[in-house]
Amino acid sequence: MEEVRAGLVRSTVYDCDVLVIGGGIVGLSTAYAITRAAPGTRVTVLEKEPGPARHQTGRNSGVIHSGVYYRPGSLKARYAVRGAAEMVKFCAEYGIDHAVTGKLIVATDRAELPRLHALVQRGRENGIPVRELSGAQIQEYEPEVRGLAAIHVGTTGICDYVAVARQLARASGAEIRYGAEVHRVDRRPGLGVAVRTRTGDVLRARVLVNCGGLHCDRIARLTGDDPGMRIVPFRGEYYELARPELVRGLVCLGRVVGGHHDVARAGRVAAEALAGVQVGRFLGHEALLRRLAGDPHALADVGPGRARTSGLVHEVADEVVGHLAEVLAGDDGVLELFQRLRMHLLDRGDEFVEAYG
CATH class of the missing domain: 3.50.50.60 (FAD/NAD(P)-binding domain)
Incomplete structure (x- = not known):
């Protein structure tokens, strides 16, 4: 044989x-x-x-992530830090639109200050250039942004993926x-x-x-393998800022632990339901990429500039249940669980977002 x-x-x-x-x-x-x-x-x-x-x-948002949020020594941290540098080098070598804009992570509530300070330590342990800013110093980087304190992460950027x-x-x-x-x-x-x-x-x-x-x-x-899991994707929705000149680079406003609420000169706002049902405000970077590419229509008013998280909770809750109704058809027990989650989203609104976002 x-x-x-x-x-x-x-x-x-x-x-x-x-x-x-x-x-x-x-x-x-x-x-x-x-x-x-x-x-x-x-x-x-x-x-x-x-x-x-x-x-x-x-x-996606087009961000070149610095790795500031990841646990020091973890694979995520190491890959993000090294990968950010390699991505910038790759873009420069081949003439691909990109910009190392830096990123502000802004605390807008006193409860966020300890988490902001923890991010400073985490970023420095990961070898990332991080500068602590007072409320007044924020405007050195972003004149239109207000907050109690912030940190500036120097290696965050954006590119055309x-x-x-x-x-x-x-x-x-x-x-x-x-x-x-x-x-x-x-x-x-x-x-x-x-x-x-x-x-x-x-x-x-x-x-x-x-x-x-x-x-x-x-x-x-x-191939015959059993991964032991099933991927359930969720759609994100994006809008462009009507006034992208309001921000110069990337800004993360509020709930500084998550790090998923970036504002860019690009100007898109998104609400996404992820696998963990994370609801947030995303601002993306399409207009910046267009501007880098010389598009004269980059500043066109193509959508609302802001969206309140609470106003999106109903839509996101229905989105979650709608997807699961399609994907998990016939599994009444799991679907009932997510129906209860939907009701929790609707009942608690922003409180739920703050607790679990």
Whole structure:
């Protein structure tokens, strides 16, 4: 039997050495890293959409995170600090729109001051340049921002992650196949994998790397693995500030522990329900990216400049339950649990947001 199997291995013809599923920034950076580390390795990337970065990579705030919030010594902290520096270097090397704007984390309530001071210590332990500011000093960085105190994080920035993804695709030297949704995966020990796409194409590879983003649990099951979990995505909604000149860089206002409520010159406001049902005010960075790219319409009034968290709680609660009704159809017990959570959101409003955001 072993001789037969060895003969099959020798006779197998592979279309590539490594097959990456997913054409977002994770999949494309994986292809890029493999070809850099092992020149001559044949890499193919399968992406179901007609182009790169069509999901999470192209639909986020565009922030280059400093790592200030992460526990010192943790992988998150180390990767964020090193990754921020490498991202800026990559953008500069390839002429990709980016800016190291820095970020203000502002305490607007006395209860937030101890947490703000803790972030100072955490940032410094992570090797991040952090400056403590009094209420009056805040206006040195942001004349329109008011608060009791703040810290300025020097390494936070913004970039065009779609352009980053495109450049990774070009620089990787990998074969990128768009419109190639994975339909079946045949995985055999010692023989590698064979993948069939929706269009009927079959590719054989020695190794498969799953970079399917929000669909990676489904891809894992196609390979025969059981990830033991199911990804339930939630949509975020963004608006642009009518007056993006109100802020110069990135600003995190209130609830300083979370760090998810950034205001940028870009000017988008978002309310998101995440896996932990976190509700917050997000301000994104689309206008800044347009301005960096020379778009004369960057300052157009395309939406409301502000949104109250409490006014969004009803919408987010319905969003949560609506998604779960679709995803968990037939699981009455779980759905009932989230219906109760919805009622808690509606009843408690901002109190819930402050407690759990």
